[in-house]
């Protein structure tokens with residue numbers, strides 16, 4: 001190639017080469033995966049936000065006499081332990097649906113020793129003596145937190161009575177109720193109450209056939225206490 005030809009061809013070649021490089025660069029950059037999308041190999045940056053909802057409240061439900069004895073008995077063979085258990089199952093289900101942590105406990109459950117919860121209610125039914133009707137609730141006579149437990153008792157009287165239509169039968173509260181063994185087992189800070197949900201004879205229709213209502217009454221009492229909406 002002569003000197004003259006080189007001077008004429010080389011600029012053209014350089015221009016062509018430049019175009020090719022430009023095209024290649026365009027293809028390269030536009031066909032690359034977006035650098036912004038994180039590859040699966042990248043560790044995502046953890047972002048911690050404070051939980052907007054507090055930890056769920058815990059409720060203990062003692063199914064009276066469960067795994068221990070039959071409790072009171074009617075002439076037809078109906079046992080208190082069975083009534084209590086059927087209602088306890090309903091109470092636990094309702095509380096869980098409302099977002100509470102719930103423990104279903106037996107009468108002498110090993111978990112009761114030092115048990116910590118926001119509320120504990122032991123469910124019992126009264127004797128099968130005919131001619132008496134009503135419910136009652138009680139806390140420990142030597143309560144560590146009398147004001148708190150009195151509020152739970154008051155809530156149960158108010159709400160259980162309202163939902164079930166049953167009247168209180170307070171004058172039949174026995175020293176047994178106030179000295180109930182569970183009160184001495186749970187942690188002193190756990191508000192614990194026993195409720196006799198009705199008499200097995202005259203309140204049989206409610207206790208045996210409207211157990212959903214009974215469970216709703218118990219849950220309404222517990223919620224009233226936990227929500228703190230019920231001043232004494």
Ligand SMILES: [Zn+2]
Nearest residue numbers: 064071124125
């Ligand atoms: Zn009982």
